[in-house]
Amino acid sequence: MGNFENIPKGFRFYGTHVGIKKKRKDFGLIVADDVCHAAAVFTKNTFCGECIPIGKDHVKNAELQAVVVTSGIANVATGKIGRENEYKILDCLSDKLMIKKENILPSSTGMIGPQLPIDVIEDFLETESIDLKEDYEDFAHAILTTDQRIKVRSLKIGAATILGIVKGSGMIEPNMATMLAYIVTDAKIEKEEIHSILKVAVDQSFNTISIDTDTSTSDTVALLASGHHEIKPSELQKALDQICKELALDVVKDAEGATKTMFVTVKNAETKEQAKNAGKSIINSPLVKTALFGNDPNWGRIAMALGKTDGLMFDQNKVEIFYGTYPIFSNNKEKTQNIDQITEYIEQNEDIYLTVDLHQGVENFEVIGCDLSYEYVKINSDYST
Amino acid sequence: MGNFENIPKGFRFYGTHVGIKKKRKDFGLIVADDVCHAAAVFTKNTFCGECIPIGKDHVKNAELQAVVVTSGIANVATGKIGRENEYKILDCLSDKLMIKKENILPSSTGMIGPQLPIDVIEDFLETESIDLKEDYEDFAHAILTTDQRIKVRSLKIGAATILGIVKGSGMIEPNMATMLAYIVTDAKIEKEEIHSILKVAVDQSFNTISIDTDTSTSDTVALLASGHHEIKPSELQKALDQICKELALDVVKDAEGATKTMFVTVKNAETKEQAKNAGKSIINSPLVKTALFGNDPNWGRIAMALGKTDGLMFDQNKVEIFYGTYPIFSNNKEKTQNIDQITEYIEQNEDIYLTVDLHQGVENFEVIGCDLSYEYVKINSDYST
Numbered sequence: 001m002g003n004f005e006n007i008p009k010g011f012r013f014y015g016t017h018v019g020i021k022k023k024r025k026d027f028g029l030i031v032a033d034d035v036c037h038a039a040a041v042f043t044k045n046t047f048c049g050e051c052i053p054i055g056k057d058h059v060k061n062a063e064l065q066a067v068v069v070t071s072g073i074a075n076v077a078t079g080k081i082g083r084e085n086e087y088k089i090l091d092c093l094s095d096k097l098m099i100k101k102e103n104i105l106p107s108s109t110g111m112i113g114p115q116l117p118i119d120v121i122e123d124f125l126e127t128e129s130i131d132l133k134e135d136y137e138d139f140a141h142a143i144l145t146t147d148q149r150i151k152v153r154s155l156k157i158g159a160a161t162i163l164g165i166v167k168g169s170g171m172i173e174p175n176m177a178t179m180l181a182y183i184v185t186d187a188k189i190e191k192e193e194i195h196s197i198l199k200v201a202v203d204q205s206f207n208t209i210s211i212d213t214d215t216s217t218s219d220t221v222a223l224l225a226s227g228h229h230e231i232k233p234s235e236l237q238k239a240l241d242q243i244c245k246e247l248a249l250d251v252v253k254d255a256e257g258a259t260k261t262m263f264v265t266v267k268n269a270e271t272k273e274q275a276k277n278a279g280k281s282i283i284n285s286p287l288v289k290t291a292l293f294g295n296d297p298n299w300g301r302i303a304m305a306l307g308k309t310d311g312l313m314f315d316q317n318k319v320e321i322f323y324g325t326y327p328i329f330s331n332n333k334e335k336t337q338n339i340d341q342i343t344e345y346i347e348q349n350e351d352i353y354l355t356v357d358l359h360q361g362v363e364n365f366e367v368i369g370c371d372l373s374y375e376y377v378k379i380n381s382d383y384s385t
Numbered sequence: 386m387g388n389f390e391n392i393p394k395g396f397r398f399y400g401t402h403v404g405i406k407k408k409r410k411d412f413g414l415i416v417a418d419d420v421c422h423a424a425a426v427f428t429k430n431t432f433c434g435e436c437i438p439i440g441k442d443h444v445k446n447a448e449l450q451a452v453v454v455t456s457g458i459a460n461v462a463t464g465k466i467g468r469e470n471e472y473k474i475l476d477c478l479s480d481k482l483m484i485k486k487e488n489i490l491p492s493s494t495g496m497i498g499p500q501l502p503i504d505v506i507e508d509f510l511e512t513e514s515i516d517l518k519e520d521y522e523d524f525a526h527a528i529l530t531t532d533q534r535i536k537v538r539s540l541k542i543g544a545a546t547i548l549g550i551v552k553g554s555g556m557i558e559p560n561m562a563t564m565l566a567y568i569v570t571d572a573k574i575e576k577e578e579i580h581s582i583l584k585v586a587v588d589q590s591f592n593t594i595s596i597d598t599d600t601s602t603s604d605t606v607a608l609l610a611s612g613h614h615e616i617k618p619s620e621l622q623k624a625l626d627q628i629c630k631e632l633a634l635d636v637v638k639d640a641e642g643a644t645k646t647m648f649v650t651v652k653n654a655e656t657k658e659q660a661k662n663a664g665k666s667i668i669n670s671p672l673v674k675t676a677l678f679g680n681d682p683n684w685g686r687i688a689m690a691l692g693k694t695d696g697l698m699f700d701q702n703k704v705e706i707f708y709g710t711y712p713i714f715s716n717n718k719e720k721t722q723n724i725d726q727i728t729e730y731i732e733q734n735e736d737i738y739l740t741v742d743l744h745q746g747v748e749n750f751e752v753i754g755c756d757l758s759y760e761y762v763k764i765n766s767d768y769s770t
Contacts, residue, residue, distance in 0.1 A: 046699060047692025077688050077701065079717025112685025113719045170672070212671045213598075214686075215693040286597045286671070286757075287555070287765055294766025300497025301599075303462045307432025308600035316432055316462065332464025334498045372671075374759050380672055381679025 006154035007134045008161040008186035010034065010226035014130055015138030019120040020072035020110070027121070028142030029093075030067040030182055031132055035103055036224040037188075038064035039195035041202055043219035049076040050083045051106040054090075055220060058102050062191040064224055065103040067182055068093055069143045071167075073116050075108040076217040085118040092125040107180050109167065109218050110145050136165055143167040143180055146379065151250035157239040160187035160229035166247040170211060170256040170380065181206065181221040181247055186228040187236055197237055198223045205244035208276070208367045211255040212376070213284045252368050257375030260292055260350055265366045267357040274312050275365035278356065281309040283369025292352065293371035297342040299328045306356060318359040323352065391539035392519045393546040393571035395419065395611035399515055400523030404505040405457035405495070412506070413527030414478075415452040415567055416517050420488055421609040422573075423449035424580035426587055428604035434461035435468045436491040439475075440605060443487050447576040449609055450488040452567055453478055454528045456552075458501050460493040461602040470503040477510040492565050494552065494603050495530050521550055528552040528565055531764065536635035542624040545572035545614035551632040555597060555641040555765065566591065566606040566632055571613040572621055582622055583608045590629035593661070594753045596640040597761070598669045637753050642760030645677055645735055650751045652742040659697050660750035663741065666694040668754025677737065678756035682727040684713045691741060703744040708737065 014029040040059045042052050058064065068089060075082050086106050094101035108116070140150035147169045154163040166181040189197060202221055223240070231239075252261055264282050269275035282288055285305035291298035299321050306312075306319070321329040324345045326338045346352055399414040425444045427437050443449065453474060460467050471491050479486040493501070525535035532554045539548040551566040574582060587606055608625070616624075637646055649667050654660035667673055670690035676683035684706050691697075691704070706714040708727045713720050731737055 045689065045692035046694070046697065047688045047701060047704075074685070077685060077714060077717065077719070079702065082717075112688055113714070214670050214672050214689060217689050217692060285599050286761075287599050290762050290765035293762065296766065300459075300462060303432045303497055304430065304599060304602050307430035307602060309431070313431055317464065319432075329462060329498075332462065332467075334462070372762060374762050376671075377675050377678065377757060377759050377762060380675035381681065 006161055006163055007136065008163055008184050008226060009228045010186055011184045012132035012134055013136045013139040014132050015140070015142030018124040019117060020070055025138060025142035026070060026072045028069040028139040029130065029132070030139060030184060030224070031097060031099070032065050032224060032226055034226065035063050035065045036226050037062055037191045037194050038222065038224045039198040040105060040220060040222040041199060043216055045215050045217045047077065047217050049074055049108055049218040050078055050086050051075060051108050051218065052220070054086055055105045055107070058105055059222070062194055063103060064105050064222070065099045066093070066097065067105045067107065067222060067224070069107045069109070069180060070116060070121070071143050071145055072110040073108065073114050074110045074112050074218050075116055076112040078113070078115050081115055085116045088118055088122060092122055096125060096130065105222055107218065107220050109143065109180055112217060136163065140165050146170055146256060148254050151247060151254060153243050153246040153250065155239055155243060157187065157231050157235050158229065160185060160231050162187070162239055162243050164243045164247045166251055168251045169254040180218065183221070183223045183240070183243060184226070186226045187231040188227040188229060189225040189236065193233065194223060194225060197240060200237060201240040201244040204241055205248040209248050209252050210280060210284055210367070210369050211252065211258070249368060252370055255370040256379045257373040258370035259373055260352055260371045262292055262352045262354060262369050262371070263366060264354045264356070264369065265364060267355060267364045268361055269358050269363045269365070270361035272363045272365050275363050276367060278306055278309045278312050279365055279367035281305045282354070282356070283367055286372055289370070289372035292346070293373045295343065295347045297323060297328060297339060297346060302354065302356065303329065314358050314360055320357040320359070322355040391546055391548055392521065393548055393569050393611060394613045395571055396569045397517035397519055398521045398524040399517050400525070400527030403509040404502055405455055410523060410527035411455060411457045413454040413524040414515065414517070415524060415569060415609070416482060416484070417450050417609060417611055419611065420448050420450045421611050422447055422576050422579050423607065423609045424583040425490060425605060425607040426584060428601055430600050430602045430604070432462060432602055434459055434493055434603040435463055435471050436460060436493050436603065437605070439471055440490045440492070443490055444607070447579055448488060449490050449607070450484045451478070451482065452490045452492065452607060454492045454494070454565060455501060455506070456493070456528050456530055457495040458493065458499050459495045459497050459603050460501055461497040463498070463500050466500055470501045473503055473507060477507055481510060481515065490607055492603065492605050494528065494565055497602060521548065525550050531555055531641060533639055536632060536639065538628050538631040538635065540624055540628060542572065542616050542620050543614065545570060545616050547572070547624055547628050549628045549632045551636055553636045554639040565603065568606070568608045568625070568628060569611070571611045572616040573612040573614060574610040574621065578618070579608060579610060582625060585622060586625040586629040589626055590633040593751065594633050594637050595665060595669055596637065596643070596755055634753060637755055640755040641764045642758040643755035644758055645737055645756045647677055647737045647739060647754050647756070648751060649739045649741070649754065650749060652740060652749045653746055654743050654748045654750070655746035657748045657750050660748050661752060663691055663694045663697050664750055664752035666690045667739070667741070668752055671757055674755070674757035677731070678758045680728065680732045682708060682713065682724060682731060687739065687741065688714065699743050699745055705742040705744070707740040
């Protein structure tokens with residue numbers, strides 16, 4: 001972890017404690033040597049943070065050179081002062097790093113409501129030196145909130161490297177984008193293509209997960225490409241898809257209080273959208289999630305959650321439900337002979353694969369979620385006070 | 386409770402243990418002396434129970450004379466055999482009570498999946514006598530599952546009486562109707578009007594509550610009117626609205642594991658639908674619900690949940706959020722001076738009133754939900770095995 005072999009050429013990182021959180025790192029930077037081609041997707045939450053409109057504005061020419069993240073306070077619902085504070089940070093950084101402020105993407109994550117301690121941050125940036133390194137570890141720590149661990153993935157495509165860093169473990173049902181995820185690569189990606197490449201990868205990864213049905217106010221996924229290596233577009237897309245899937249899975253694996261990960265595949269739906277909605281209805285059902293926590297093969301709740309999916313019609317008689325490879329429901333009958341094996345399967349595995357076959361069309365979709373535990377209630381009833 | 390003064394003229398009740406549950410009452414009847422004008426609304430869950438299509442068929446001529454409820458097993462996802470079992474019960478009852486089976490509305494609630502122990506039920510109905518009484522108490526007990534108490538409301542309108550009996554405490558986010566609720570009255574209601582009168586009352590009551598976002602497979606609300614007293618239609622509607630609101634609140638008050646009830650009013654939205662959707666987004670957010678359980682005035686989560694409401698656009702600068710009468714957010718600023726009072730308000734009250742004012746239009750809507758506690762996780766991770 002953190003070693004320079006998986007760092008794409010042309011990027012350096014920084015992470016430190018400036019004083020937003022009590023002790024832990026709360027200020028991170030990614031800085032490219034030159035202006036990169038870039039794209040980003042953002043939360044669709046209407047009550048979005050002050051960084052979101054600034055970020056949208058700064059990335060609209062498909063160029064970025066740096067990312068700055070403050071953690072501990074989300075700078076959401078902070079109005080004019082919140083917006084001004086964000087610009088103060090960008091102005092300081094612009095002077096210090098000699099980068100145009102329009103080429104910096106700001107993000108902020110943490111408590112909704114309070115103002116950033118802007119004096120402390122400005123003071124830090126005016127007096128302390130920033131030692132950028134070819135090591136992402138401090139940055140990856142600096143962006144965390146309730147996360148239990150840093151989440152970093154990298155892979156090689158030819159001579160190029162893709163590196164992705166993500167944070168998130170609660171308030172996770174991304175709508176369009178998710179949490180904070182930064183992907184940097186030294187591959188060359190054309191300005192005209194970079195947004196659609198990112199969008200394809202995000203739709204297949206971050207947009208398929210849900211921890212608690214709550215869509216964050218600060219979700220951002222950004223991709224910066226420094227352009228050192230020419231890579232075939234199809235290979236690049238494949239690699240980016242893979243990195244995003246791995247990062248999204250890392251987020252679910254770090255879900256607040258979760259003890260199990262559930263992979264739900266809805267098969268043979270009429271449309272991909274229906275398959276996805278049905279899968280989401282299942283992984284978001286509190287009754288399905290508590291049953292999973294209790295190692296309970298309560299497929300009746302799967303049937304209930306499938307049935308309440310908005311806009312999905314199906315024939316009960318054709319539906320099949322499987323845990324792992326074991327059928328539990330088909331021909332409108334419970335396969336009672338499999339209950340013991342399925343109970344054992346749930347008890348003994350952390351990753352639970354659930355398949356619902358609608359036998360209605362040819363479209364499949366997989367979504368990923370987790371269980372709902374005492375610990376989730378504990379973490380989230382204790383958080384702010 | 387149970388006394389004959391609040392029993393509408395022309396109805397008798399029954400409740401007993403036949404052997405679906407281990408010990409508790411699991412078989413209930415409401416029987417009218419004559420055929421009543423009747424209406425019912427049912428779950429929109431596609432994976433609905435075997436009683437639902439039979440009930441829709443039987444009530445379509447706006448006539449019913451009896452209701453039969455089995456509890457402990459929901460008779461859902463049970464296919465052809467499940468359907469046949471339900472008709473066997475209706476045939477037995479039709480013979481025994483000398484009522485056309487098409488005038489009986491069947492309901493079933495409990496575990497999804499297993500078949501009803503039909504031999505035991507048939508045997509009981511063929512051998513035991515049914516002693517119908519002018520007392521609803523046994524019936525109200527016979528329809529319960531995870532409920533902690535019976536839920537019965539009645540009121541007088543002129544010479545007439547309305548009596549409502551409901552069950553439900555989990556798998557509650559009614560879509561169109563909810564749970565099992567039976568309302569009987571000796572008022573006269575015309576066949577042509579009874580469905581729309583019921584629909585109006587249900588939309589303002591059962592359709593405004595949510596315990597856990599999960600829509601039951603067996604939801605049914607039925608209204609039977611024996612026609613002894615002429616009542617002004619507007620008064621009747623008002624009385625029915627009130628009974629339905631009281632019953633719906635009783636359900637939320639009995640919510641699985643809940644310690645608090647939250648009344649969320651969204652004010653000054655452009656449409657009632659938007660106000661309702663925003664309210665539902667707030668009361669259904671696990672992060673809002675866990676904060677409530679923790680007595681945490683975490684209004685940032687209210688803002689987040691408001692912002693993720695599908696199809697709702699608003700101006701953050703205009704939004705105001707109140708706990709009780711205390712503003713916590715307005716002019717895009719936290720009212721920090723009120724935090725202590727609000728914390729005290731949440732700690733000291735079981736009923737929490739939250740108001741979100743969008744300042745966008747003139748439509749208001751109130752929805753009712755509850756908190757998410759350890760006990761909810763316990764109840765639902767322990768339920769079937």
